[in-house]
Amino acid sequence: MRSRAAGWGLLLAVGLALPWLIYPVLAVDILAWGLFAAAFDILLGCTGLLSFGHAAFFGTGAYAAAVVALRLGVAFPWDAVAGAVAAALLALPLMALSIRRTGISFAMITLAFAQMVFYVANAWRSLTGGENGITGVPRGEVLGWSLSPAVAYYYAAFPLVALGLLLCWRIVRSPFGRVLLAIRENEVRTQSLGYPVSRYKLIATVLSCALSGLAGGVWVLNHGFVALDAVHWTTSGTVVVMVLLGGMATRLGPLVGAALVMLLRDFLSRWTDAWGIATGTIFIAVILVFRQGIVGTLEGLVAGRGGPAAAPAAPPVEEAASGLR
Amino acid sequence: MATILETHGLSMEFRGFRALDGVDLRVEGGTVHAIIGPNGAGKTTLFNLLSGLLRPTRGRMLFEGRDVTGLPPHEIARRGIARSFQITSVFPHLTVLDNVRLALGARTRLGYAFWLPERVLARFDEEASAILASVGLADQRHRPASALAYGQKRVLEIGLALALHPTLLLLDEPTAGLSLEEIARVVDPIRRVARERTVVLVEHNMGVVAALSQRITVLQRGRVLAEGTYEELRAHPAVIEAYLGGAA
Numbered sequence: 001m002r003s004r005a006a007g008w009g010l011l012l013a014v015g016l017a018l019p020w021l022i023y024p025v026l027a028v029d030i031l032a033w034g035l036f037a038a039a040f041d042i043l044l045g046c047t048g049l050l051s052f053g054h055a056a057f058f059g060t061g062a063y064a065a066a067v068v069a070l071r072l073g074v075a076f077p078w079d080a081v082a083g084a085v086a087a088a089l090l091a092l093p094l095m096a097l098s099i100r101r102t103g104i105s106f107a108m109i110t111l112a113f114a115q116m117v118f119y120v121a122n123a124w125r126s127l128t129g130g131e132n133g134i135t136g137v138p139r140g141e142v143l144g145w146s147l148s149p150a151v152a153y154y155y156a157a158f159p160l161v162a163l164g165l166l167l168c169w170r171i172v173r174s175p176f177g178r179v180l181l182a183i184r185e186n187e188v189r190t191q192s193l194g195y196p197v198s199r200y201k202l203i204a205t206v207l208s209c210a211l212s213g214l215a216g217g218v219w220v221l222n223h224g225f226v227a228l229d230a231v232h233w234t235t236s237g238t239v240v241v242m243v244l245l246g247g248m249a250t251r252l253g254p255l256v257g258a259a260l261v262m263l264l265r266d267f268l269s270r271w272t273d274a275w276g277i278a279t280g281t282i283f284i285a286v287i288l289v290f291r292q293g294i295v296g297t298l299e300g301l302v303a304g305r306g307g308p309a310a311a312p313a314a315p316p317v318e319e320a321a322s323g324l325r
Numbered sequence: 326m327a328t329i330l331e332t333h334g335l336s337m338e339f340r341g342f343r344a345l346d347g348v349d350l351r352v353e354g355g356t357v358h359a360i361i362g363p364n365g366a367g368k369t370t371l372f373n374l375l376s377g378l379l380r381p382t383r384g385r386m387l388f389e390g391r392d393v394t395g396l397p398p399h400e401i402a403r404r405g406i407a408r409s410f411q412i413t414s415v416f417p418h419l420t421v422l423d424n425v426r427l428a429l430g431a432r433t434r435l436g437y438a439f440w441l442p443e444r445v446l447a448r449f450d451e452e453a454s455a456i457l458a459s460v461g462l463a464d465q466r467h468r469p470a471s472a473l474a475y476g477q478k479r480v481l482e483i484g485l486a487l488a489l490h491p492t493l494l495l496l497d498e499p500t501a502g503l504s505l506e507e508i509a510r511v512v513d514p515i516r517r518v519a520r521e522r523t524v525v526l527v528e529h530n531m532g533v534v535a536a537l538s539q540r541i542t543v544l545q546r547g548r549v550l551a552e553g554t555y556e557e558l559r560a561h562p563a564v565i566e567a568y569l570g571g572a573a
Contacts, residue, residue, distance in 0.1 A: 175446055176439035182427050185416040194402030194431035
């Protein structure tokens, strides 16, 4: 019990100290991508659904937050929350269609939908600015405090992201999350027990997409700028890499993965434009050594030494991949 | 005794192959009704239709007098038909207790509660323990299902079906792959649960069929070949030729 409280305290301390350890804009990026990855893991780690189109929801959240902040003058945090709502509204029809398939077909359909969103964002210039994107998105103020300084925005975004993360973690460790795990483990059996599996999947995907949209909202206000790369398929790929790197179906895995990728990208892009090659190589190396991701493998080691019983672990990467029929 | 389950002309075709061809079945409430037949006779297909995993290409199914043809599996489960699977189908990475909790939770709406902590599932623990004790798995409750021996998984499979409190229990080869000693451990729980509900049993082991069932339907190539008690069928020439004769 005491070590758990210490763990939470340490996590909070790292969170609060982060903008003094690295520059604040990068710190907010880690928060936003960490939330995105945690929301994504509700589907990948917990439900066993690989969405390859989550950029559509992250990006929709970003565009929606930018539009309501810039044109309607909606203040923080409601502009970011509007991003979550927009992503959920988009997810409802798209995911209702996508979840009719599983495995690799689900991944392909979500990718196709995300590409549609990309082309719509490109073509709808009056709303999205097309290739130029939307610039000059104001952060506004909260309770009279201007959020223009990057550090101030970090501390405003921190509680919002923390709430989002707590919701992600609660979803995974709730009675609902148990049913999602059951679907991951054995979909036919779950249905035969009397669970309407499609309805569960739809709720899970909409929750995941809404939280991804919230992450997009936090992210866009950080940069004051959003362009097509937010809805590009590489954004979908990045979040997959983050979750696999950190560890699926672990509490901290998505955060660790997001932090690692963002820090590596920041560090390497100072030296070379080919930072993607380096990140990819590191990704392969880590997955070869830590088959369940960094956090997943470490948790496995601790549990193996008679530590507290770990939550139901995700299968190793190759087992998850072999399930993608 | 009233008829609890009937099928009329139930047929299933897979790309021109008739797995089931006009099967009429009547199961009386409170009995154990065995379905036997050689491999490929359509026994598992029949179960997949009865539990909603497949939709029949023709024919109707009535459960407690109501048409359940073409209902999805979760709806059929809610009406009171539970099944076990021939190929062991439990949740491997979850503990034995969590497996049973899931089955118990299926009758509630608690599964939608994504805002509640999972400790609320402890409300099922008492009943789950009783079920695990009745199938002899009480001491295994905290092990992951994947760590169980094969025979124990088969028993857990039955425990999951029991946790649904079904009026009709479909057991697909509960003794498949078990040793003689393990078979005895499975037969007892089945006999006990059959006192309170109707059981339809697909089984290859004739000893088990004779010991448990009051009525037997013999399937062959997707059709009903014969129906009767064990004694009647033992004397039935077509059955002897098609099935029992081949085995003896």
